[in-house]
Amino acid sequence: MSRPKDAMNRLRDPEALSFWQRTYVPEILRGLKLTAAHFFRNLLIHIFHLAGLWKDRRGAETVQYPEEVRGYSPRLRSLHRLTKRDDGSPRCVACMMCETICPARCIYIVATEHPDPNIEKRPASFDIDLGKCVFCGFCVEVCPEDAIRMDTHILNFAAYSRQEMVWDINRLLSNEPQRVEGIGEIRKVK
């Protein structure tokens, strides 16, 4: 096996190639060997699986979502949620930082007076149009109050109408953070 660097150098200089290399036939065969090896190996594993053997070896790297899921990273940006104060009201003070930074312009906030002058401002409505959201996470970064987070690990929020894709403040508040465990582990979902 030639080292990748050598191969690269030789490719740059066709004169340096030998006759057989220039025909590409051996290289083509090597390529076919590689893919065929995978094919037969996986075929074998699947056949053993059918026979109830070798269950600990996976015949495929893919995760069979939704029957299986991988443990998500805490850094994963998933469905938004609005955090709450101790009394259950939103922490959001409607400062519009997220609305301003949002590159997709999918956040719509209407501000109103908070009865407590020390809080002063609260959102009368806080809508996120997930149909537009690009999940960049800027809103989370920019929030001065830690009022919006994307740690719910909810990814399946598809809906049948555009209107249903708009999440209002109550839905966003009802989202709960997901406890992170077994990052990268594949788990069967019942």
Place this chain on the structure above:
Amino acid sequence: MLEWAVAAGKVAFSLFVLLNFVMVLTWAERKQSALMQDRIGANRASILGFTLLGLFHPIADAIKMVTKEDFVPQGASRALHTLAPFIALFFALISFAVIPLGDELAVGGCTISLQVIDLNVGILYVFAAMSLGVYGFVLAGWASGNNFSLLGALRASSQMISYEITIGATVVGLIMVFGTASLQTLVRRQGDLLLGFLPGWGVFYQPLGFLLFTTAAMAETKRAPFDLPEGESEIIGYFTEYSGIKFGMFLMTDFTETVVMAGLVVTLFFGGWQFPYLQPDGFHFPGAAVVSISPLAVSIAQVMTFLVKLAVFCWLFLLVRWTFPRFRYDQLMRLGWQMMLPLSILNVLVTGALLLLLHR
């Protein structure tokens, strides 16, 4: 009357084999590529909860294709747009007619050749059919009224014309060796042993011819690494403007061509239905050992042999398609004209010289 019935039966059988191969290929392509890439592949289509390794997907696909909207773009020529996939598919299908599935079958006193039709210029028939098939693609591209489609069609036509020359030139060597252009005769002649023990298959006479022919055959199917007419990541190709069953027909054409080409390779270079050492009356192993078998069993074994060989080459074609990256268009043309064509002519010359030497 009987002749008609036999002919109809042969057509039906041949079509049955071909179409089933095509159908299974659509499934095999997904599954095989999945295995090669450590994936699972299609496994979702289910009937009553059974998925059967995804084997229902071809059916689901067919239903989908048929029920989808058949869309003809504004500015397209409606009649030609509709006609194009039919032309393409038709010529792909009929080229299978001259490929022998087996030797003659003697049933109730009459012998039936296991081939739709045995033309003495069978190989030319295949080329003719394939050449006509190009019209389907050109029409599709032109009638769509879409620049990208037209570009794809032009690529398709120039690519197919370029590689048909190589195909033709390589086959010349074979015709010279076996002295016939009839495919059935060609296969029969490959039943002879070479050097006393080696099956007399074309690949042993024409190894370079085999390589060139296989490569050119892959190019003829317009699949990766020769999928420039389609070029999913760039121009989409001649069927950009197709949807529904008409698009499905182009897909079928692709797979049909794959099967036909695999059949041709098998027929020309791998002895067709010939099972090594199996003669019409039984096995004749080198060293004079003879095991006699009933003629019917021989016929069945021959057909099975052909189908297995066909399957192996289909597998090989898929393996190639899922292994190599696409050519650039100029590379494709240079390969066709500057490498394969001279080599195939060289092949003819060398074959001729050798034949002259041997027959002196």
Place this chain on the structure above:
Amino acid sequence: MPTLTIDGQQVTVSKGATIMQAAEALGIYIPRYCYHPGLRVAGSCRMCLVEIEKAPKLDIACYRQAAEGMVVHTTTEPVKLARQSILEFLLSNHPLDCPVCDQSGECDLQNFYMEFGLYQSRFLENKIKRRKAFPIGRHVMLDNERCILCSRCVRFCEEVSRSHELGIVNRGDRSEIALREGSQLDNEYSGNVIDICPVGALTEREFRFQCRVWYLNRAASVCPGCSRGCNIELHYNVNRPHQSGGKRVLRLKPRFNAEVNKWWMCDEGRYGFEFIDAPSRLQDFEIRTAQRTVVASREQAVQTLSDWIGDSIDRHGSQSLGIFLSPKLSNEDLYGIGKFARHVGIDCLDFRNPSERPGYQDDFLIQADKNPNTRGCLELGLYRRSEDSGGWMAGEIQRGKVRVLIVFLQDLALAPEFQQVLGRLERLVFVGSNRNGTAEIASLVVPSATYAEKDGSFTNFEGRAQRFERAVVPLGSAVAEADLVASVAVSFGMQREEFERERLLSDLRREYPFFDQEALNPPELEWVYQTPIGQERL
């Protein structure tokens, strides 16, 4: 006339000018909180400290007078350090509630911190709690925590409004702005303290939480509230309509004009913009018959109006037409209407609504005449000079002479003279932006654009023509009056080009000396209550 050097540049200023003024002449910006050009110098914020060569310590640029040969530095390390330390001191007890503060985006504390501060906080103590967000007047909200005690508002109430409501009570870092006992900040000019407050201590109750200021667009305009014609800016939000409930124009701010209104405007004008987005706005052309009212297209309405005018002229001559103008119309609109009237021979014109009474007036900005363009109407001569009031037209109607009356904006139904006679008209056409009594009985209603929705000019009581810019598009089908007249005039053989804005302007300029080029230069926006530094960042 001392000549001094600031940051290596020489400048000669008049005697008594301060270093700050000299620096401004050079285009050097010195940050300041307590200094305001319209107020007495307080010198208390210490933000404008500069280095003067041969002086023992830094001195404040807003107070120290320029002297011959003085060499001033505004960017040296000691000055930078002083600015940083002042900012640090100010922020040490300033709450970081920028997220909820309406001032953020146009806050000098934010801007200067970004420009001159940018240090790590070294303040570990607890900030002093004070009373937050309570109203101190009809329009003004006070947040004592945010106050940096620059005393601009106090000085404004002492020197400009001379109403003395505000003061600073307690001392040291317990100091805070407070109302004089038993009083409210309810003078006629109270809104200005919001403009001059460099931080979010004084915010506007009306504007509160309506929109973040960085979403606002600005247009230079002229206040239509009275005949003073204060130069203003319209701040409007069209990018995020959901924030302000669909309202477009959200606030007015004074625009500096040394000769008209300086830095100020009155509350009446400041909050007199509600009609622009009010529910009473007319948005459709309406043709009304005895039985029903139908909404018409612009073409239909123009056709109808042209037909009525032409029909009346044909049957009774052009004397049967009357036009009642409004001093709220712009010079261009008035001139266009006048041009058309001359063309078809209408001379029955007036603009003086007999029901209108002079309003409140003071010795500062507020004028008794609540119309922005009375002087323009007078200059253009669009009234019957022999009569003292527009009431004569009622007599003409009564006598049956005037059969078709076109009323612009005015509510004639309020005037007793007209109340009786409007019913005698064959056709009553109302052109106006908002629904009123006259619109209710008019047989044709044409919605017109407000001053925020068109370009134009008003002539103030001194005869100064001042230009205003269009901020937003006309609501619904509303049209500018000159455009409407242009469409009608085409049916009477006039060219549409004659009513184009440039043409109207050049004609006006040629015919009327008051309409001088100077006053009509496109107005420039100057953010007088905010630093230029913040502007760059917006």
Place this chain on the structure above:
Amino acid sequence: MMEKILSRHFFNAEARKLSFYLNDGGYEAARNALTQMTPQQVADQVIRSNLRGLGGAGFPAGRKWSFIPKDSPNPRYLVVNCDESEPGTFKDRHILEWTPHSLLEGIIIAAYAIGASQCFIYTRGEYLHYARMLQAALDEACQAGFFGKNIWGTGFDLDVLIHLGAGAYICGEESALLESLEGKKGWPRLRPPFPAVSGLFGCPTIINNTETLSYIPAIIRYGGSWFAGLGTPQNGGLRLYSVSGHVKNPGVYELPLGTPLREIIYTHAGGIRQGRKLKAVIPGGSSTPVLRADEIDVRMDFDSLAAIGSLLGSAGIIVMDESTCLVKALAVLAKFYHHESCGQCTPCREGTGWMARILNRILDGQGVRDDLENLLRVAGNIRGTTICALGDAAAMPVFSFITKFRDEFESHVLQGRCLASK
């Protein structure tokens, strides 16, 4: 024999009576000045005496008078700064209590010299008791015809009004005092214009300290040169030293300017109480930089103290022995300046509170490593950036305490341990 001028009759209740004062030759100087001298001659005598402002700034009194514009059409005022609020200073109180007529006679002479016919005495509200004593003396003097219209037939009129402030330290600053006197909030004014040009109600105003004015009768009586000869060069005459703190005999001592600090503490004030060791001395009222025990050989006059980085100030000497925790001492001072900051300009308003809070935190054992640097930095940012001198006054002790007794502060901050012996 050491001369005593003001303190001769301290603690003699009779001395505050007019009759006693007249017997002692009182009001002769004033009569002489009014009847036999021109205002300029009076001023010349004062200039010759080297009498410096004894309120703390030390500006030559005679020269200050000359700043009044000659051509101003406005009335002139004399204002007596009797708002003695500097911690550690209580000399003016003694003058009001025991020899008020010295002040009143000085007022007549000074008013004559500057051409003022109205004088205001601004006293802090806490001195209500002493203000009443002064009022009683003033009433007596008025009765005797020393005040009012046409004094001694010279045609010179003089009215005196005693004004009680509300007890704000800042009102001892002359422009804040004027604001307060005008009925406004006691906020210092921007300068220029100086009060001599535009002071009370926008009129030329001379503001002199109580003690300064009280020495003037003696100067006129015995001549400026005699007074100048009592002290050191450029620092003429005597002054009242208020000694407080850990000495055996705290009190007010009238000594020549230039008396060594050691002599004042150990000879006149009787040394440190209970035989303890001296640790630190604040030489001139709480705002002046502190001195270590090894620095007390300095002469107590304006120039000598300035030379070693301190100030004579109001000569309020605060003596601290080894039992004093200097962190606490500084915290008390910082609290005072925080409490007394007027709040007009930013550095002092915010900085004094900040320093006080840091020091309190250190005292509570919550100090962090950066606190001392922060204190020095904050003090540095206050110094020289404020309208009046209160900012400097608040910053100077912080600087001097921390730099001179750094180990004690560091021990508090880093180890939470007080080095003062208990």
